Amino acid sequence: MKIYQTLVAAFSVAAVLSFAAGSAVAEPKDPDLTDPRVKRYIVGEKYSGYVVNEPETRDIQDDDFQNPAFLWVEQAQSLWSKADGKAGKSCESCHGNPEVSMKGSSASYPKIHKKKKTLLTVEHQINICREEYMKTKPWKWESDQMLGMSALVRMQSRDMPVNVNVGGEAKPYFEKGREFYFQRRGQLDLACTHCHVDNHGNKVRSEKLSQGMPTGFPTYRMKWQKLGSLHRRFRGCNKNIRAQPYKQGTPEYTALELYLMWRANGLPVESPSVRK
Amino acid sequence: MAKKPRIKTPATAKQGEVFQVKTIVSHKMETGRRKDKKTGTNIPRNILNRMEVTYNDRSVFAAHMEPGISANPYVSFYIKATESGEIVFKWTEDSGAVITETRKITVK
Numbered sequence: 001m002k003i004y005q006t007l008v009a010a011f012s013v014a015a016v017l018s019f020a021a022g023s024a025v026a027e028p029k030d031p032d033l034t035d036p037r038v039k040r041y042i043v044g045e046k047y048s049g050y051v052v053n054e055p056e057t058r059d060i061q062d063d064d065f066q067n068p069a070f071l072w073v074e075q076a077q078s079l080w081s082k083a084d085g086k087a088g089k090s091c092e093s094c095h096g097n098p099e100v101s102m103k104g105s106s107a108s109y110p111k112i113h114k115k116k117k118t119l120l121t122v123e124h125q126i127n128i129c130r131e132e133y134m135k136t137k138p139w140k141w142e143s144d145q146m147l148g149m150s151a152l153v154r155m156q157s158r159d160m161p162v163n164v165n166v167g168g169e170a171k172p173y174f175e176k177g178r179e180f181y182f183q184r185r186g187q188l189d190l191a192c193t194h195c196h197v198d199n200h201g202n203k204v205r206s207e208k209l210s211q212g213m214p215t216g217f218p219t220y221r222m223k224w225q226k227l228g229s230l231h232r233r234f235r236g237c238n239k240n241i242r243a244q245p246y247k248q249g250t251p252e253y254t255a256l257e258l259y260l261m262w263r264a265n266g267l268p269v270e271s272p273s274v275r276k
Numbered sequence: 277m278a279k280k281p282r283i284k285t286p287a288t289a290k291q292g293e294v295f296q297v298k299t300i301v302s303h304k305m306e307t308g309r310r311k312d313k314k315t316g317t318n319i320p321r322n323i324l325n326r327m328e329v330t331y332n333d334r335s336v337f338a339a340h341m342e343p344g345i346s347a348n349p350y351v352s353f354y355i356k357a358t359e360s361g362e363i364v365f366k367w368t369e370d371s372g373a374v375i376t377e378t379r380k381i382t383v384k
Contacts (some may be wrong), residue, residue, distance in 0.1 A: 068348040071279045071302045144279070225304075225347035 031201055031208060035235070043161075043266045047209040049275055052201070057222070061274040069151055069220040069272030076148030081204045082155045085136025091149075094133065099271060102156040107269055110258045112169045119173040119254050122150045123229065142246040147227040154271035161268055162215055164261040177259030186243025192256075213264040214257065216273025227272065230257060278302070283365060285379045289357035292336075297337075298314060300350045301367055307343040313340075326368040327351060332361035357383045 031052045035044055041048040050058060060066045060185075081092040095101040108119045113128075120128070126149050127138035139146040166174040181192045195204065196212035203209070218231035224232075231248035234256060238245040246252045279302035286295050301324065308321025321343060329337040337353050355363070360383045367375040 065282065065284055065298050066300070066350055068300060068302075068350070071282060071300065071348060074282065075279045222346070 007060070037144075040159075040268065043268075046213065046264065046268060047211060048213045048215050048264075048266050048267055048273075050216070050270060050273065052208040052210045053274075054276065057231065057274055057276055061270070066222065067272065067274055069218070069227050070150035072144060073152050073155060073272065074148075074264050076152040079145060079149065085130070085134040087133060087135040089134045091129070094129075098152060100157055101154050104157050104160050106154045106271075107157040107162050108164055108260065110173075110254055111165065117169065119170060119251075119258060121249070121254055121257055122153055123249065124152070124254070126150060142229060142232060144227075147218045147229060150229070151227060151272040154218070154269060157269045158271065159268045161266050162222065162261055162264045164258060164265060166258065166262045170258065173255045173258050174262065176252075177255035177257070177262075180256045186238065186241035188241040190241045192237070199226065211263075212260065214260045214268055215264050215267050216270045216275070218271060219273045219275050221228050221275045223276065230260075281365070281367070281375060281377050283377055283379055285363060285381060287368055287380070287383060288292060288324070288382045291357060291383055293357045294354050295357060296352060296354055298350070298352045299327075300348060302348055303367075305343070305347045305349065305370075309343070319369060322370050324349065324367045324369055328366045328368075329353075329355075330364045330366075332359060336363075357381065359383055 008248075031047075032038075033047065033051065037055075038047070038051040041050040050061065053061070060068075077098075079091075080098055081090050083090045083093070091098070106122050109125070110119050113120045113125075114119070114242055116128075123141060123146060123171050126146065130136050130138050139149070164170075184191045192212065200209050200211045214230050217233065218227050219233075220227050221233075229248060231253045234253050235245040235248070279314065281299060281301040284298040285295075289295050303324050304322065305324065306319055306322040308318060310319045313317055322342055323341060323345065325341055327337075327339040327341065328335065336355050339351060341349065360381060363379045363381060365377045365379070370377075
């Protein structure tokens with residue numbers, strides 16, 4: 001009995017100690033939001049992943065030459081005016097100069113396609129153009145051409161605020177996306193919200209959690225050593241919590257993209273961004 | 277369709293001016309240490325091991341690169357403008373393949 005009591009006492013002391021130690025080394029919850037450098041990417045309580053980035057990573061994103069994503073963008077610029085498929089058309093035949101025709105367009109994506117009545121991302125729209133108007137094969141979601149083209153299109157909305165519509169016909173998709181966001185999943189039984197709403201600014205292992213704002217995609221991620229799509233990032237997140245990921249471009253991820261974009265409403269588009 | 281290297285040099289420079297050259301080249305820089313998930317064998321090393329820059333056939337910059345260099349290597353350096361002519365950039369891959377790009381410069 002005496003041994004038992006000593007043990008209990010020892011444990012409670014240890015518990016108190018570890019709690020005290022835990023609170024003493026706890027890092028501040030939020031990243032440094034007063035840094036003048038990150039001011040552009042903070043709107044109200046929202047901030048983009050740029051804010052939790054290391055300064056060195058920000059340097060790469062800020063210089064359009066150093067940003068390796070522009071290798072893909074330059075490739076897409078030459079693809080823009082290259083005719084492909086049976087119709088003998090290029091992007092340029094319909095849209096002209098991307099800097100004019102695509103300006104601001106992607107800030108409202110994903111959105112409802114007028115004829116198809118479904119929710120579509122920029123990537124879906126590019127492939128619709130390819131299949132229906134150019135009469136050629138669609139690009140694979142994670143191919144260099146697709147990533148470059150979607151970066152080129154999104155880049156034309158750079159620094160413009162995200163403005164997606166979640167009412168009307170988009171409403172059911174939005175609800176589906178929200179449900180996904182709050183749904184616990186995987187072996188770790190976590191929902192998106194547990195990391196990106198409750199714990200942003202805190203660390204998960206060695207990495208600072210962001211709010212999960214999708215404004216910078218497609219993004220050049222150092223870990224990937226290449227440009228990657230938002231849906232690839234979703235797959236990574238899902239795998240990290242040991243859940244079965246969906247495929248890129250599935251309705252689940254498209255609905256989730258809409259929900260995330262709605263969360264980011266007001267933040268500037270920063271594609272193509274650079275992340276760790 | 278391959279991605280072209282991106283190179284930034286001024287089109288014109290003053291005599292004796294020191295200018296910055298920025299280069300970034302698209303390459304996987306396969307280290308040789310990664311395993312093919314299906315077969316379990318190492319993916320053979322394939323990196324750009326050498327970068328050479330000549331200014332009117334005179335060597336002005338050279339770099340010996342090792343597998344620690346990341347994919348899509350970015351290299352920046354300075355050159356002194358002496359005469360009008362061509363700056364030739366050359367990257368050599370392990371396989372022997374060569375990527376070459378040329379930029380013209382006018383010195384006043």
